[in-house]
Amino acid sequence: MWPSTNLAQWERRHWALVILALLAVTLTPLGWIQWRQVRLLDNVASNQVDSIMWQAYQLERELSRLDDAVHSAEVEPEAADADNLAERYEIFLSRIDLLTKIPRHDLIEGTSTYADARQRLTDFTTMVEPLFADPHALLKDPEALARVDNAIDSLLPVLAELTRDANRAVARFVDERNAQLQQQSYLLIGLATVQALGLLAFVALLVRHIRKQQRQYARLKKLSRELTEARDQAEAANRGKSVFLANMSHEIRTPFQGLLGMLNLLGDAQLTSQQRDYLQTARDSAEHLLGVLNDILDVSTMESGTLKLSAAPVHLPTVVQEVNDLMQVAARDKGLDLNAHCAPDLPAWVQADATRLRQILFNLIGNAIKFTPQGHIMVEVARAPRLPDGVAITVRDTGMGMDRETLERLFTRFYQADNSLRRRIGGTGLGLEISRNLARMMGGDIQVSSQQGMGSVFTVTLSLPLAEAPPESATAPIDxxxxxxxxxxxxxxxxxxxxxxxxxxxxxxxxxxxxxxxxxxxxxxxxxxxxxxxxxxxxxxxxxxxxxxxxxxxxxxxxxxxxxxxxxxxxxxxxxxxxxxxxxxxxxxxxxxxxxxxxxxxCGLLDPPEQSVPGLVVQRVSGHSPLSSYELPMRLPDPASSLIGTVLDTESYTEVLSMMPDDSLHEMLDTLFAPPEGTVHKLLQALADKDREVAGHEAHQLKGTSLLLGFKALATIAARIELLAKGSDPLTADLPEQVLRDMDRTQQALQQFESQGTTARPSTT
CATH class of the missing domain: 3.40.50.2300 (Response regulator)
Incomplete structure (x- = not known):
């Protein structure tokens, strides 16, 4: 007697054979029927039976369109288009070829309608072919148009009958195919019934598998929630980065105005050669740091997708010449020849963002100067024929050149060929990436070719539509x-x-x-x-x-x-x-x-758009879009008083003085400083009550008014309190003291400013 284990193994093999036999019995006929159906469907698809009806209908339809065109030419010959008439005839001829060359046209080829239609089409094309050879002459010959129209009218019923015959032929074919499919469906039903019985044995396995999938789904759902939370945190971090960069821009640019302004003022003083060298080094470092800040902010804006171009009419040769003139100093300092040339056929006025166009030119020419120890740099501006409204800017230098590896990674952020270059020449490695992104936003791109020791060639292609020259610039006030x-x-x-x-x-x-x-x-x-x-x-x-x-x-x-x-x-x-x-x-x-x-x-609300405010001169230069924030002329602090220059923007305050009568200015200052309803005192009360919402609101009001009047110190502390009120950080106890100190300093600066001026103003205390 065999051991029980052997019997169990034999029974498992036995059931496996039974299952395999059952599957073979059910699946083999099923596979054969499916194969027959696939062959049938492939035959229908490859022979395109239904296209017979469609091509017949298309032929009839194109003949109708040709009839409409001929009839319109008869009625209104002066408005007729000969090319359009010829095009309609060519389309009709193409439909004749499609009808005779499609697969399975044998379904209607034996009918009398098809033979008659072929003969009539041959006769028609033989008659009208010479006439359509010269459509312009045909339009001038009313009798010829009438003959063509009559021929079309006699041909239309024949093609309509051909369409109906094609429809009937397709219907017969479909009926035959459906009958075959019905027979095969009966066989499928029987086989499916047998197969369903066999599938019941696998229900338990399916249930087990489903439960396993449910457990996996629960794990995946949990993972999805975690990924969603991680994504939300990343988006919040990105928004925080944008806010931080915006605040950083404001906070860094403001002291930079004072820093660069004071450096410029020092340049006018009597200095020794050593002191002047120190001053120039400090000025170069400050300007370099400001350039780095601008590049970082530009990259961040491009990443967020919020950088927009401000297109306006630009005089292209003038922009190129301006950049060339500005870069001549840097080129001469290195003993380089810098030349710019605009092609004679270059459009004068184009639609472009002049600020960003200058930025591209500054980056490319600046790089050429930095990496060219000796020789020359050539800037060529010409048309780019392969690009609609294309302009190509080519910058050639005789510099050190680049190897293949450097070229492949040239537009990678923060990349430079080696660290020694970064130490010796400097730069952030952002200029080329920014320039390429700007070029792509203008419908173009940047290409570069270079060999070590042979110099480099940068070619920028831009799509700059033609523009009309704007009206002459206006510098005088307009009534x-x-x-x-x-x-x-x-x-x-x-x-x-x-x-x-x-x-x-x-x-x-x-x-x-x-x-x-x-x-x-x-x-x-x-x-x-x-x-x-x-x-x-x-x-x-x-x-x-x-x-x-x-x-x-x-x-x-x-x-x-x-x-x-x-x-x-x-x-x-x-x-x-x-x-x-x-x-x-x-x-x-x-x-x-x-x-x-x-x-x-x-908004299109001013007519003319050059109007300006009485007493204020608004100067516009034709062809130049507004400067970006870092190209605006910096407002220098008043050197007459250190207190005034620290807490008061004299230019903003002077502008307000020029507009305000004495009583209005007195009222504004009282609204700001007078207790207990002045904005400063309401802010102090909110800080004392630790009311974040009210403190944030009053700080926002104080910031806006201080910016308007030029009260720099008050604007700074108000912005700080507003930011703290919006967040979760505590409102520290030193804030009220800082507000009071800045208010006192501001009032003292106002008194000093008024004592220095020629016009008396109301007291601010």
Missing amino acids: PSHSRRLRLLVAEDHPINLKYMSILLEKMGHEATFCENGQEALQLLARETFDAVLLDYHMPVLDGMATTEAIRQMDGPASQIKVILVTADVVNDTRKRALEVGVNEFTSKPLQAQDLEAALAR
Whole structure:
């Protein structure tokens, strides 16, 4: 007798054979039937039976179109297009060839209709072919057009009958195919029944497998939640990086204005040669650090996808010459010859962002100068024929060149050929990446070829559409009586800013209606008509974003009104979110006449667009777009008083003085400083009460007013308190003391400034 284990093994083998036999019995016929069906479907697909009907219908349809074209030419020969008529005839001929060459045309080839249609088509083409050989002559011959029209009319019924025959032939074929499929379906039903019985044996295995999958799904779901949280944290970190870079830009640029300004002032002093050398080194280091900051901010903006080009008419040869003139100094210092040449056929005026175009040229020419110890550099600007509206800028140098490995990694961020170059020449390794991204945003790219010891050639291709030359630049004030007077709705909750904007808009010659929040603005828009709405970003009840979104959902013309957002927020996401909700334009705080004028002009509300504020000179240079933030002329502190230069921006304050009457200025200063309702004292009370929300609101108000009036110290401490109030860090006990100290210093600076001036002003104490 066999051991039980052997019997068990024999039974397992026995059942395995049974299962295999069952599968063979059921699956073999099933496979054979499926193979027959596949062959049948392949035959239908390869022979394209249904295309017979489609081609017959297309032939009839193209003949109808040709008939319409011929008939239109008969009725209105002067409006007829000979090329279009010839094109319709060529399309019709192509349909004849398709009908006779398609697979399975034998289904209708034996019918009398098909033979008659072939003969009639042959006769028709034989008759009209000479006429369509010269479509222009055909249009001038009414009798020939009539013959063609009659021939088409006699041919149309024949092709219509051919379409019906093709339809019937396809229907017969489909019926036969369906009958075969039905027979095979009966066999499939029987086999499927047998197979279903066999599948019951595997139900237990399937249940076990499903439970296992459920456990795996639970683990995957948990992992997915963890990945989602990680993604959210990464996005929050990215937003935090954007906010940090925006704040860093503001915080670093502000002291840089003072630093570079004082260095420039030192250059005018009587210095020894050694002191002047130290000064030049400090100035070069400061400018280099500012350039590094600009590159980092540009890369961050490009990464977030919020960098936008400001296209305007640009005089291309002038831009090239300006960059060439500026770079001549650096080239002469190294004993290099720098030459720029524009091709004679180069378009003079193009549509481009002049600031970014200069940035590309500065980067490429600057690199050529840095890496060329001797020789020359040539800049050539010509057309790029392979690119629509293409312009090619080529920078050639006789420098050290690059090997293949360096070329492959040239546009990698922070990359340089070796560390010795970084130490000897300097640079962040960001300029080329920024230039290539800018070139691609302008519809082009950058190519480079180089050999070690043989120099390098950088070629930038850009798509710059042609533009018309703008009107002549204007430097004189324009009388507002010759400009369009706008009716503006202004939402502003701070009394000082409201007073300033009222005077500003009055001087600009516009009529303004004021309200305190977005809800009131919506109510006024529902009752009255305005040309534009100026919304403060931060307002009670409804802020600028929510108000804009509500305006776009209003009924009637009010939903299409131009919306200008007034904000001091420089974070890239702010502009993106504002555009998404429907904001048309932006202007920064503190609001300046030139900025508001430019925003209104971009909205298409000013006529002419060159109008300016009375008493203010706004100079525009034709062909140059507005400078970027780091190209604007820096505002130098007043060297007459260290206290004034530290806490007071004299240029901003002087501009306010030029606009404000004495009583208005006195009222504004009281609103800021006078206890207990002055903004400073309300902020101090909120800090004493440890009320973060009120402190943040009052700090925001103080920051905006201080920026407007040029109170630098107060603006700085207010910005710090606003940032702390929005976060989770505690409001430290030293903040009220700092606010009081900066308020006292600001009032002292105002007294010093007034004592130095020629115009008396109200007391600020």
